[in-house]
Amino acid sequence: MRPLYLLREAMTNLRVHRGNVLIGIVTTAFTLVCFGVFVLLYLNLKNLTGTLQGDIEVVVYLDPGASEQVMSLVQKRLRTEPAAVALTFVSKEQALREFAEQFPEESLLLEGMDGNPLPASVVISLSPRFLDTESLGAFAERVKQLPGVTHVAYSQDWIDTLTLVVSYFELGAVVIGTILAVSTVTIIANTIRLSLYTRKEEIEILRLIGATGAFIAIPYVIEGTILGAVGGGLSLAVLKGIVEFFRLELSASGWFMGVEHMLPVFPKQVSFLLVMTGMLLGCGSSVLSVFGLMKVRN
Amino acid sequence: MIQLFHVSKFYDRCAALDDVSFRIDKGECVILTGPSGAGKTTLLKVIFGAEIPDTGQILVQNRNVARLRGRAIPYLRRTMGIVLQNFQLLPKKTVYENVVLPLVIQGVKRREARKRVVDVLTAVGMDHKQTIRTGVLSAGEQQRICIARAIVNSPILLLADEPTGNLDAALTVEIVELLKRIHAQGTTILLATHNQRVVEQMSGRVIHLQAGHVVIDEGATS
Numbered sequence: 470m471r472p473l474y475l476l477r478e479a480m481t482n483l484r485v486h487r488g489n490v491l492i493g494i495v496t497t498a499f500t501l502v503c504f505g506v507f508v509l510l511y512l513n514l515k516n517l518t519g520t521l522q523g524d525i526e527v528v529v530y531l532d533p534g535a536s537e538q539v540m541s542l543v544q545k546r547l548r549t550e551p552a553a554v555a556l557t558f559v560s561k562e563q564a565l566r567e568f569a570e571q572f573p574e575e576s577l578l579l580e581g582m583d584g585n586p587l588p589a590s591v592v593i594s595l596s597p598r599f600l601d602t603e604s605l606g607a608f609a610e611r612v613k614q615l616p617g618v619t620h621v622a623y624s625q626d627w628i629d630t631l632t633l634v635v636s637y638f639e640l641g642a643v644v645i646g647t648i649l650a651v652s653t654v655t656i657i658a659n660t661i662r663l664s665l666y667t668r669k670e671e672i673e674i675l676r677l678i679g680a681t682g683a684f685i686a687i688p689y690v691i692e693g694t695i696l697g698a699v700g701g702g703l704s705l706a707v708l709k710g711i712v713e714f715f716r717l718e719l720s721a722s723g724w725f726m727g728v729e730h731m732l733p734v735f736p737k738q739v740s741f742l743l744v745m746t747g748m749l750l751g752c753g754s755s756v757l758s759v760f761g762l763m764k765v766r767n
Numbered sequence: 768m769i770q771l772f773h774v775s776k777f778y779d780r781c782a783a784l785d786d787v788s789f790r791i792d793k794g795e796c797v798i799l800t801g802p803s804g805a806g807k808t809t810l811l812k813v814i815f816g817a818e819i820p821d822t823g824q825i826l827v828q829n830r831n832v833a834r835l836r837g838r839a840i841p842y843l844r845r846t847m848g849i850v851l852q853n854f855q856l857l858p859k860k861t862v863y864e865n866v867v868l869p870l871v872i873q874g875v876k877r878r879e880a881r882k883r884v885v886d887v888l889t890a891v892g893m894d895h896k897q898t899i900r901t902g903v904l905s906a907g908e909q910q911r912i913c914i915a916r917a918i919v920n921s922p923i924l925l926l927a928d929e930p931t932g933n934l935d936a937a938l939t940v941e942i943v944e945l946l947k948r949i950h951a952q953g954t955t956i957l958l959a960t961h962n963q964r965v966v967e968q969m970s971g972r973v974i975h976l977q978a979g980h981v982v983i984d985e986g987a988t989s
Binding site for chain 2: 471474485670671673674675676677678679680681682684
């Protein structure tokens with residue numbers, strides 16, 4: 470076996486059959502772009518829902534008459550809850566200051582009242598694992614039972630809607646992702662198969678003069694792998710271009726001012742996934758095609 | 768060299784070869800004749816392992832081809848040269864690249880391979896066309912390249928299936944002369960043809976096939 474000869478053969482084949490190779494690359498790239506658009510949409514929407522979920526907080530209002538000791542006990546108890554990622558204690562005075570800042574026009578209402586009517590509270594940031602309606606309801610119920618707690622507030626409707634959207638979205642992602650993945654594999658495999666089928670005679674000639682299966686297959690497999698990698702690379706460039714275009718357009722629109730982290734992203738793993746998928750599909754399709762053509766004894 | 772024992776091959780219950788037995792010794796030149804469909808091509812195919820006989824045994828250099836596993840076939844073919852009517856050359860490769868291929872497959876060193884290719888191309892009168900792509904050559908030239916490729920690894924057996932089938936009378940004479948020279952150097956030849964003039968010019972043992980049967984075996988040694 471001559472590795473250099475086989476590599477040179479693969480390169481020559483790519484050059485000689487450049488028409489077929491070009492069709493293979495474009496098909497691979499186009500199919501992977503379709504798949505990549507879906508993956509990016511999925512990742513970005515997941516990122517977005519993750520950000521929104523991260524913003525959900527539970528506010529535990531404490532009895533205005535609760536002693537320092539009781540308030541401290543409530544906080545201590547809350548820290549043991551696996552759902553609570555971070556706690557922020559808001560004292561009565563701080564609550565009043567924040568109210569005045571947020572609603573400067575209504576702050577006059579409080580001036581006429583005797584003392585500070587706002588209760589102290591504990592703001593809890595939740596772990597993403599406990600953001601579904603059931604877990605959150607159970608958590609709120611437990612917290613309500615604690616001595617010194619008067620009320621537990623969280624946006625039930627918003628959480629319900631978000632939970633529903635995320636579950637539908639994940640189900641849709643699995644279904645569409647599977648269909649797209651199967652289509653991608655089928656289209657690329659068939660393009661490479663067709664390209665090799667036109668060279669059936671070449672394979673027959675090599676077999677006639679005593680070439681082994683490996684000798685015949687290796688250049689085709691190298692060729693398919695290169696074709697897949699180039700197709701994957703091309704799809705990567707196209708997708709990067711699309712994402713950058715949207716980032717620039719959205720940044721210029723000013724809609725994401727202050728929340729730039731919510732702009733579309735292109736994770737490094739996707740680049741790797743695209744090129745690797747292209748290579749693996751190219752390699753696998755070539756192996757299947759070339760050994761399929763050699764199956765007949767002639 | 769080659770021994771066939773009661774070899775039969777059927778396609779859709781129709782016998783392409785029916786109880787064929789004969790023996791070819793080393794250095795012999797055997798011409799397989801018969802009308803189209805007599806089984807000449809099938810006979811060659813079972814000898815070089817492209818077809819498996821339904822019954823019977825085939826010994827080629829003491830190897831039972833009928834029982835060879837698929838992966839052993841390439842090694843069998845490396846011991847023989849095969850020339851077919853439709854040339855079977857790689858049209859986008861040059862004359863040199865086509866002829867050197869059997870040597871590359873066998874791992875012959877580059878310098879040695881080059882020497883052998885030049886020698887055989889000189890022998891078939893094509894050494895001046897080494898760098899030409901075979902796709903642009905004439906039919907006669909392509910067949911000479913095909914013969915050069917078949918003999919470049921000095922096989923002890925040359926199988927030729929209608930090697931002059933696509934050639935005119937003048938080119939046929941050329942190819943026959945070439946095959947005679949190869950035979951004169953000690954190569955065993957089994958040539959299938961339905962061209963009576965080729966049979967006359969080759970002057971070897973004639974096996975005549977009809978409907979898959981051997982009906983004449985002139986000059987058999989045993």
